[in-house]
Amino acid sequence: MRLVLILTLIAACQLPPSTEEPSGAAPAATGPTGVEATTGADGPSASTGKKPKPTAPTGSTGTTGSTGTTASTGTTGPAPACDPKAFEIVGNGYDDDCDPATSDTAAPVCDPAPLAATTTAKDLARAMGLCADVTEASGKPGLISAELVGADGKALTLAKTQYGVLSDYGPNVTPRQSATMAALSSGVARDEKDSGWKSGSVNVGTTSAIPAVYENAHGGSLQTTADCETATDIHDSANLRLKLRVPANAKAISFRFKFYSAEWPEWLCSEYNDFFMALLDTKANALPADHNISFDALENPVSVNNAFFEVCEAGVGAGACPAGTTELTGTGIAGLSLDDGGGTRWLETTAPVVPGEVITLELMIWDTGDTNFDSIVLLDDFQWLTHGADVGTKPD
C-alpha cells in the first residue's frame, strides 16, 4: 500500500505545487484513521505480536505544568544585589547581571539571516532567542555550544536543507519570538515557497539508534499507543544539541514548538510513527526517567500518534481538526492538497533546572520505519524562568 502511495507521490511531484484544495474531488482513500484502530492484516506492518508497553515517565505531571510566566514579567520588591552569573530580567527595574550594557527594557534579539546557505547549529539557537554566547569556563549563563547530530547523539552528516532559520512556515505561521525561528526536518525544513523545498518523501539516507536514555526507559520500544505498533528503526534524524549554563536566577526553562507530519492521516497508527523529542539532561528533580520533556496529556511523546494534532482538514482522518487548515496552507507538508498532512498548534514545554548548572537540551526529529512521508518541527522562544515549573507541554 505504501509503495503505491509513494509511486503516486513521485508522479505527483512532477506537477507544480498547489495550495488549493481539490474542487469536487473526493479525498484520496486513506488507511487506518484512528489511533484506536489496530493495523490491519493488509496494513503496511509485517510485524506481529505486541511490544512491551512503554514505561510511563515517572514524576511527570502531564499538562498540569506551570503556566510559565516569562522572564519578562519581572518581580517587585527591594532591589537584589546584582550577580554576573544571573540573566537580565527585562522590565523589573534592576540591573540583574551587573552589566549596564544589557537592557532592562528590551529583550535581546539576535536573528540570523533566514534560509542562509551558511546556517549553523548556533544560528538555530539564536533564532530561538538564545543570544548569550558564553564559554563554559566563564561560569556565565547562556549558550555554551550548539551541534547538529543524530538522534542517538552521534556525529551525523545532515542534509543542508534538513535544518534552517525560517521567517515563516507558509503564509500563516510566524515566529513566536522576534523575526525568526528554527526548523528541523526528516526531509526539508522549508515551506513550499522556499528554495530547496521538495514535496513529501525525501530520503536523506541516514540511520541512527534510538536515544539510549529513552530506549532504556522504554524497553527498546518507540511504541506510543497501546494498539499501534511502531517500528524501531530511525531514519533521516536531525538533533539540535544545546549545551547551556543556567543563570543563577533561573529555576526552569520553556520553549515553544510546532510539529507537522506528512504521515498524517493515512499512516496514523502505523509503524511509521515519526517523532519529535526533547531530551533534557539536568540535575533537577522530577525529570521523567526517559528524559523526554515534551509529551501530551496521556504522556505520549510528540509523534504522529499523539493527541496534539489539531491543524488538519476535518473529515479526512481521525480527530476533529479544531484548528482547521489555516496553519497548513502553503507549508508544503500536506503535499499537493491540504488533506495529506497535519500538525499541532504552537505548544509550550516547560521543565525545571538548577540555577548555575550546565544542562544539555536535545531537540530532535526523525522518520520512523522508513525514510518516507517527512516530518518537521518549528522551534522558538527559549526562555529562562525565574520561578519553578513542572515538566509539561500545553498549547501556548
Ligand SMILES: [Ca+2]
Ligand atoms: Ca532587569
Ligand SMILES: [Ca+2]
Ligand atoms: Ca525567534
Ligand SMILES: [Ca+2]
Ligand atoms: Ca516518515
Ligand SMILES: [Ca+2]
Ligand atoms: Ca525522510
